[in-house]
Amino acid sequence: MIRSRRPVFRRAWLRPLLGDRSAAVAPMFAALGAVLIGAAGFALDGGLYYVGQRNLRAATDAAALAAAQNPAQAAARARDSLSRNGYDPAILRSVELGRYCADAGLGAAQRFDASMALCPGNGRVNAVRIRTGKPARQFLMRVLGPANPLPDLSASATAARIDEAGIGISSGVLTVTNALVNSVNDLLGALLGIELRLSAADVEALMASNVDAGLFFDALAQRVGESGTYGALTARTVGLRDLLAAAASAADDSATAATLSLLAGQVGNGHAVPLNGLFGLGVWKNMPVGGADEKPALRAGINAYQLFSYAVQAGNGAVDLSDAIGAVAPGSSVLLAAMATGPMDRPRFSFGPAGETSVSTSALRLQLDVGIRNVSLLGVPLIVVKLPVTIDIAAAQGQVSAIDCPDTAEQARDTRVTVQAGSGLVNAYIGALPAGAMTRPMPPLSAADVRSVRIVNVLGVVTVDSRAVAQPVMGASGALVFGPGGQGSIGRPGSPGTPASIGNGAQVGPLLTSLVGSLGGQDGLQVTLLGSCLPIVCDATRALARSQLSSAVVNPIAGLVGTTIDPLVTDLLAALGVQLGHATLWATGARCGVPVLV
Incomplete structure (x- = not known):
């Protein structure tokens, strides 16, 4: 019987093959090659x-x-x-x-x-x-x-890239005289309810120097405990002492710092100053306090006198000043009876880019009582004739319209700031004002608002009513340029720079002369005769009375305009930071922005 050897052959062939490992990578490479390449x-x-x-x-x-x-x-x-x-x-x-x-x-x-x-x-x-x-x-x-x-x-x-400028508005560069210093002490002292005692040197130190705006805001925030943003700071109401002390710490000039510290000691903190509306902060508004003085922040100044004057005005509305200020001339008297300021619709100091940085002065209304003594009518001596004279001054204003930063290495020297400025409409009246005319908010007045006021009553027999309206002086407007080739120069902390003004030529003298001259018109003086008399006799008496009053009242007042009323009102307005018929602007700083990734 023959046995099959096939299984033996298969086992002999498989045994060495199963133990051979020399080609194991090839299948792995074939399987994983695509993955490895990927x-x-x-x-x-x-x-x-x-x-x-x-x-x-x-x-x-x-x-x-x-x-x-x-x-x-x-x-x-x-x-x-x-x-x-x-x-x-x-x-x-x-x-x-x-x-x-x-x-x-x-x-x-x-x-x-x-x-x-x-x-x-x-x-x-x-x-x-x-x-x-x-x-x-x-x-x-x-x-x-x-x-x-x-x-x-x-x-x-x-x-x-944010280009910024700082601007302020005021009456400009003033000549510090004794009369101006008296007006500053009397008027601002009356608004504060204290006896203010500033010397000519003190007023000069305040007017001639700026305080660093960034340092001022940071110092004020520290004094009042504000840890939020600059916008939150300027929404507060602060004490005047805190405000002045913060300004003193931010003043570069030692004389200015000393005067501000002196003021802080005089005024106390009882006078509350609402900061809302006083400052326009631009891009500073939402910045946390403590960063306004860091590079590359805008370095701008605030005029020390303007800051003090506007802060005093911001804390009050209408104030009775009848016992505060008076100027006496032979046979006459001039008293500032009352003053009213309108609501602030623009800040007094502003910092920021073009198109959103604007300032304005106060809208003001001054009421003068002009008294004329030794006036006689129809042979009857009158003790005094009192005329209420009102001067209405709309706010002057300015807005930064352009900040031109040249592509030069000397940007600080060659930068130009353009401000569109406008002076305010000016009116003057003699007569009775409507109710509320001397309180906030200050309503605009027209000729129809002014009623005749009784200035003479002789034993109930002869009465004289008066009303006069001066022709309004319209405001002027135009562009003011600060920098090379411009009307003014750009300031910085510690240095106010050179201001520039735009005016309509309004002056107190010509304005009041026009007003007084209109008293001699048909409706200027209305004479009433009581009792019975023939019409022809009454007409003749009335004409005689008007003629006598025109010479006895109009002529003395016209004489007072240039010698007493004019300088008095000019100094009073200057103390408030206003020059009649003018807008005077200051560029207190400028910064050409560096583009940054945000």
Whole structure:
């Protein structure tokens, strides 16, 4: 019997084969080769993507900074920057203009306002957001087609540039005389309810120097315990002593600091000053206190006298001053009977970009009692004739319309600030004012509002009523330029700079002369005769009485205008920071912004 050997042959063949490991990698490579190639490709192309994304982001940041330097040419400047950094300008996907909101309460993405509605600024662009994109360099991952996990390169960047200026408004450079110092002490002392004792040297020190605005706000915040924003600080009501002490600590000039400290000791903290409306803060508004003096913040000043005068006025409405100020001439007297200021619709000091930085003086109403002694009528001596004279002065105002920053190394020297300024309408009246005319809010007056007032009553037989309205002096307006070639120069903390004025030529003398002259008109003096008399006799007596009064009242008042009333009113207005018929502006500082990524 023959046995089959096939199983023996199979076992002999398989035994060495099963123990052989020399070709084990080949199947693994065959199975995992695609995975290994994919991993290597992803590592290579992923590294290239990371480097490309980083470089594109850096180039996009640079392009945004270049565009923000001049938003009007944003697209062209962005393409030029990309080209200079080795990129095809065609990678620029979009250029978006907007405003940057300097608000610590907003997230980074929210601070760019493309709608131009969330941030103040009157629609002026100060920020640019750009987006770029391009395909990524790929060597191996492209074979995956739609399954390729690496997207195209893309980047976005937002940059802002904020040019700022500080402005103030006042009566300008005043000549400090004894009469002006007396008006300052009498008028501001009356508003404070104290006896103010400033010398001519004190007033000069205040008028000639600025305090550093940033240091002042920070010092005031520390004194009143404000740890929030500058906007929260200026929404407070503070004591005048705290305000003056903070100003003293921020004054560069030692004489100014000493005078402010002297004032702080005199006034006490009983006089409350509402800061709301006194300062316009611009981009400082939402900044936390403590940062206004840090670079590159605006360094601007606040005139020390203006700060004191406006702070005093901000704390009061109408004040009876009949016993506070008087000027006496032979046979006559002039008293300031009352003063009223209108509500503040613009700040007195403002800091910020063009288009949103404005200031104004107070709208003022002064009521004078002009007394004429030794007047006789129809042979009957009159002790005194009192005429109520009212001077109505609309607010002067100014707004920064442009900040021109040249592309030069000497920006601080060559920068120009343009302010659109306007002086206020001026009216004068003799007569009775409507109710509430000397209280806040101050209503505007027209000729129809002024009624005749009785100035003479002789034994109930002869009465004389008076009413007169001067022709209004219209305000003037125009552009004032501060900087090279302009009417004024730009100041800085410690130095007020040179102011510039725009005026309509209004002066107290001509204005009141026109007013007094109108008393001689048909409706100026109304004489009434009581009792019975023939019409012809009454008419003749009335004409005689009007003639006598015209010479006995009008002539002395006309003489008082140039010698007593004119300088009195001029000094009173100057003490309040107002020059009749003029708008005097100060550029207290300027900063050309540096584009920054936001």
